[in-house]
Amino acid sequence: MKPHFHPALINDPLGDPGLVVHFLHESRALLFDLGDLSAVPNAVLLKVSHVFVSHTHIDHFIGFDRFLRTVFGRGKTIRMYGPENFIDNVEGKLRGFTWNLVANYNESVTLDVVEVHEDHLLTARFRAIDKFKKTGEAREPLSGGVILDEPGFSIHTAILEHRVPCLGFALKEKFHVNIRKDRLESLNLAPGAWLNELKRAIHEQRTDDWPVRVPASVNGKKGFEERRLGDLKRDLVIISPGQKIAYVVDTVYNERNNRRIVELVRDADVFYCESPFIAEETERGRERCHLTSRQAGLLAREAGVKQLRTFHFSAKHSVRTGQLYREAEEAFRG
Numbered sequence: 001m002k003p004h005f006h007p008a009l010i011n012d013p014l015g016d017p018g019l020v021v022h023f024l025h026e027s028r029a030l031l032f033d034l035g036d037l038s039a040v041p042n043a044v045l046l047k048v049s050h051v052f053v054s055h056t057h058i059d060h061f062i063g064f065d066r067f068l069r070t071v072f073g074r075g076k077t078i079r080m081y082g083p084e085n086f087i088d089n090v091e092g093k094l095r096g097f098t099w100n101l102v103a104n105y106n107e108s109v110t111l112d113v114v115e116v117h118e119d120h121l122l123t124a125r126f127r128a129i130d131k132f133k134k135t136g137e138a139r140e141p142l143s144g145g146v147i148l149d150e151p152g153f154s155i156h157t158a159i160l161e162h163r164v165p166c167l168g169f170a171l172k173e174k175f176h177v178n179i180r181k182d183r184l185e186s187l188n189l190a191p192g193a194w195l196n197e198l199k200r201a202i203h204e205q206r207t208d209d210w211p212v213r214v215p216a217s218v219n220g221k222k223g224f225e226e227r228r229l230g231d232l233k234r235d236l237v238i239i240s241p242g243q244k245i246a247y248v249v250d251t252v253y254n255e256r257n258n259r260r261i262v263e264l265v266r267d268a269d270v271f272y273c274e275s276p277f278i279a280e281e282t283e284r285g286r287e288r289c290h291l292t293s294r295q296a297g298l299l300a301r302e303a304g305v306k307q308l309r310t311f312h313f314s315a316k317h318s319v320r321t322g323q324l325y326r327e328a329e330e331a332f333r334g
Contacts (some may be wrong), residue, residue, distance in 0.1 A: 002024060002174060002178070003024070003174065003176070003243055004023065004024045004152075004176060004177075004242075004243065005021050005022070005023065005024070005153075005171065005243050005245060006021065006022040006023075006024065007019055007020070007021045007022075007245050007272070008020055008021075008022070009272070009296050009309075010035070010036075010037065010039055010040050010282045011035070011036060011038070011039055011108070013257060013310070013311040013312065013313045013321060013324075014313050014315060014318055014321070015032075015035070015036060015097060015334070016035025016036040016060070016062070016063075017033050017035055017054075017059065017060060017249050017250075017274065017311060017312040018031070018032060018033040018034070018036075018037070018060075018063070019031075019032040019033065019247050019272055020032075020034045020040065020044060020048075021171060022044075022047075023246060024327075025195075025196060026196065027047050028047050028048075028049055029044060029048050029049070030048065030049065030050050030051075030052070030155075030171065031045075031048045031050070031051045031052070031067075032051075032052045032054070032087075032169055032247045033052070033053055033054055033060045033061075033249070034051060034053055034060065034061050034063040034067055035059050035060050035061070035062060035063055035065050036059075036062060036063055037063035037066045037067060039065070042070050042179060043171070043328045045066075045067055045070045045071065046071065046074065046076075048067075048071075048078065048202075049078065049079070050078070050079045050080070050081070050148065050155075051067070051078060051079070051080045051081070051165070052080075052081045052082075052155065052157075052169050052247075053081065053082040053083075053086065054082075054083070054166050054167045054168070054169075054247075054249050054250060055081065055082070055083050055162060055164055055165065055166040055167065055250060056085075056086065056089045057164075057250070058084065058085075058160075060249070060250070060307070061089070063328075064090075064093050066130060067285075068093075068109070071109050072108065072109050072128065073105050073107060073109065074107065074109060074110055074232075074330050075107030075108065075109070076109055076110070077109075077110040077111075077112060078109065078110070078111055078112070079112045079113075079114065080111055080112070080113050080114065081114045081147055081148075081155075081157070081167070082113070082114075082115060082116065082167070083115070083116055083159065083164070083165040083166060084115060084116075084117060084164075084165045085115070086113065086115040087113050087122060087124045087134070088112075089114045090111065090126065091124075091126070091132075091134055094096055094126055094132040095132075099128070099131040099132060102128050102129060103129075105128070106135070106271055108127070108128035108129050109128050109251075110125065110126070110127045110128070111125070111126040111127075111132075112124075113126065114147065115182045116142070116147060116157055116159065116167060117142070117159075118142075118159060119141070119142055120141055120142050121138060121139070121140045121141075121142050121147065122137070122138070122139055122140075123136070123137070123138045123139075123140065124136060124137045124138075131136070139206065140328060144156075145157050145158060145264070149205040151174075151200070151204045151205075152173060152174060152199075152200075152203040152244070153171060153172060153173045153174060154171075154172050154174070155169060155171055155172075156169070156170045156172060156264060157169050157170075157264075158252075158264040159260075159261040160248070160257050160260060160261065160265070161251060161254070161256070161257055161289060162250045162251050162252065162289045163289050166249070166250050166251055168246070168247065168248040168249075168251070168260070168261060168264050168265070169246070169247045169248075169264075170245070170247070170264050170265060170268065171243075171244065171245045171246075171247075172242065172243075172244050172245040173242025173243045173244070174203065174242050175203075175239055175240065175242045176239070176240045176241065176242045176243065177199045177202050177203070177237055177238075177239055178237070178238045178239075178240065179191075179195050179198075179199075179236055179238050180235075180238060182215060182238065183235060183236050184236070186231060187235060187236070189215065189236075190215045190238075191216055192215060194212070194213060194214055194215060197212065197213070198212055198229070198236075198237075199230055199233055200242070201229050202229070202233065202239070205234060206229055207229070207230075208228060208229055208230025208231075208233070209227040209228055209229070209230070210225070210228070210229040211228070211229070212226065212227055212228075212229050212232055213226055214226075214227050214232075215227070221224040238267065243269050244267060244268040244269050244270075245268060245272070246264060246265035246268040246270070246271045246272065246273075246275065246305070247267065247268050247302055248261055248265065248271070248272070248273050248299075249274040249312055250274060250289065250290060251275075251289060251290070251291065252273075252286060252289040252290070252291075253282075253285065253286070253291055253292070253295040253299075254293040258299060258302075261299050261303070262302050262303045263304045265299070265305055266303045266304060266305075267303070267304050267305065268303065268305040268306070268307050268308075269305075269306050269307065270293065270305070270306070270307045270309060271300050271303070271305040271307065271308050271309065272298065272309045273291065273296040273300060273308060273309070273310055273311075273328075274290065274291055274296065274310070274312035275291050275292060275293040275295070275296040275310040275311075275313065275324055275328050276288075276290045276291070276292075276312055276313055276314040276317075277290060277291070277292045277293070277314055277317075277322065277325045278292060278293055278317060278320065278323055278324060278327060279292050279293055279294035279331075280292075282295075292327075293323075293324045293325075293327035293328040293331070294327050294328065294330075294331045295331075296310050296328045296331075296332075297309065297310075297327065297328040297329060297330065297331025297332035297333075298332075300328075300331075300332045301331065301332050301333075301334060308328060308329070308332045310324060310325060310328045321328075
């Protein structure tokens, strides 16, 4: 069965960290961190609906300008999430430019910015048409670390320590809907965009009587007919547990952090975890609030993840990447 989410690092493990998650058969993507985006095509950035920034150190936030330049003038609304002071950071970026020509654009861009605190969210809106003046400030409660909840998936976060608050993230698909392509022909149904509508109705938990428009031939002409959602589910659909993809960068190995990381990433299908330092650099990692390769493996093992993908390697280890991979995998596999 094909997974719905397809994650990929935006740079090699020695480059700036970042992860893009593509949606199968949808013109949509999620972006985790805004480091160097030069390797990411504009076509991919234009699919991004939500951006999740761990913290605003330069290697995680330098790509903000490139991202804004790409989506500007497209009429999109982008929702961006980050840690404490994130709204000020975004506002500071926007103030660095002159916006006297925005009235020339019929469609521009809106940034809805969300700042994550332990028990609440702060939100603000920046609209290009208003020369990116901050508006719509509000405070919302935060429960269970869930910062985004859509019918098909949710995004969970944990606040970690990197001398500044640093967010870890987990993308959880609520359940996975697969279409039995072998049954389409026997039911005289053609594949097409209607299958996405079928999946959406299932994710939204519509009743079995919910009407779904499917392609049909009416008097020799192509058209549509309505069929019951319950019948289509029975005949065409396999529902299975959903994917979980976790992303953790720039944090220190200690009891409090470890507990939060393990809880966040537990049972993930893929765990993307930083490991800048080799195993023997435990003290260096503690001083700089980063993980070693072995610590990344131990966390993945304790959390019971299925696959560990280490990255964000220190440049000083450019000729020792094999060692970093090996140490992490040995700790992970035990």
